Amino acid sequence: MPWETYRADVSIDLTKHHVPKTFLDKVAYRTVKLLRIPTDIFFQRRYGCRAMMLETVAAVPGMVGGMLLHLRSLRKFEQSGGWIKALLEEAENERMHLMTMVELVQPKWYERLLVLTVQGVFFNAFFVLYLLSPKLAHRVVGYLEEEAIHSYTEFLKDIDSGRIKNIPAPAIAIDYWRLPKDATLKDVITVIRADEAHHRDVNHFASDIHFQGKELRESPAPVGYR
Template sequence: MMSSRLTGTTVRQLGHALSATGLVVRTTAEPASALRGGGAAAPTPSHAHVWMLRFPPARGASTLSAPMTVDGQEEAAATKQTDAAKVAAAEQKAVVSYWDVAPSRVTNEGGSEWRWACFRPWEAYEADLSIDLKKHHAPTTFLDKMAFRTVRALRWPTDIFFQRRYACRAMMLETVAAVPGMVGGMLLHLKSLRRFEHSGGWIKALLEEAENERMHLMTFMEVSQPRWYERALVLAVQGVFFNAYFLGYLLSPKFAHRVVGYLEEEAIHSYTEFLKDIDRGAIKNVPAPAIALDYWRLPQGSTLRDVVMVIRADEAHHRDVNHFASDIHYQGHELKAAPAPLGYH
């Protein structure tokens, strides 16, 4: 009799505890006579306790003890408050970086908060507009002539496709122009690791060139939006050009740099025609994008024409760097034998 009462009490207490943790305990009812103390009949199989345990999903499991509640209302209320707090915190979170780490606060020279994540104030610079735009490397060797003719052949389909839409043309070509510096810097980086030697600053110079070309693209994205078929063209051209330039650089770095040098000469020509269309009114001289003002440290009130001029100066610098790199290889020296030219900043 006593053991039966103790058993029933124990089971009920255990049921409350397990229900609080998400487990369900079901027991069969005991005979009324046993509960009242009357009768000494032994429990039959129908009176045996049947336990049915249902385990909740592992999601939301915690090492903390849950509150001992019967219906779980207290726990549901706490969960609801926690979810509401998380939603409120997420709404208040204004800026989230790529890796979900809050970025450090950066200010410009005036003390106001910096608004660009793609570059920092110390990476901004003033372009050298006095650079010689008409400099041309006359092809003399077989590789020079081959590189020159390759670039001239690539210009023909580009002129047909873009016509005189120079804003869109510049934006699309910048997606390809940023590839050579990245490929060259990557391969020189791997060579430096294999040979346990320095690169003479050429790795940084080439990667800086790639980043500068990418900023040209970010700027023109504010001026012209590509159509869907132009975006598809970028995927095709970039995929082909990356692999072709990668193999070309492995076979002959001097040829690869000469190709880029001639590509930059064509870029100077394209931006010169761009400026002509702006001057004659064929292209509207809109205000310069905000990102251009900060990246090239342009004065307030600058226009698209000012942006094209600083970008053309950048392309002239790329031209000289790559022709210089090719000349070093022609002389039988590694790039590390001569220090890299000064960067853009």
């Protein structure tokens, strides 16, 4: 099972940014920046709650993309180049981020209600978007992951400054990332941020493939991050 063998690559480059060049790139970039405005207003510097909400959204694209590629593979009797597995693993990884954040944050009832609303809207919107333009869908996710890296970096700054207490890591995180038994919240956020950087690279790469007029099956998925 994934959580029995998972390893995070914390050496990954956190500073990479895909400069929007095409019209669709600019649409994706500006859409993500627009979506960040209400998030910043609502959560401000409550990064634990922000991360919980972020992960309920971040776990959707991989599942939607993997599902649609799976169905296409069945219809056309063709291989996916490993992309189905890669996207579903991304969804599972993001789900484990959420399970970890729930242990840390203990969301209130109205935050849970907000999660239901946001997930319902985002799932259907992303499903339609992926049907219409996989290139745009993957680019949106790539930029969402860039924002996630920024948010987790700010989270770490607040831990380092003492604004957020560096509590012991929850057991679910220690087991999933194979962290030391004495791991702390800072260790957990560090590996989650590294995961988001990997998802950023994978989704920008997937969008670039479509930009080149290729199908995902024609370009194998990047090597996993375990």
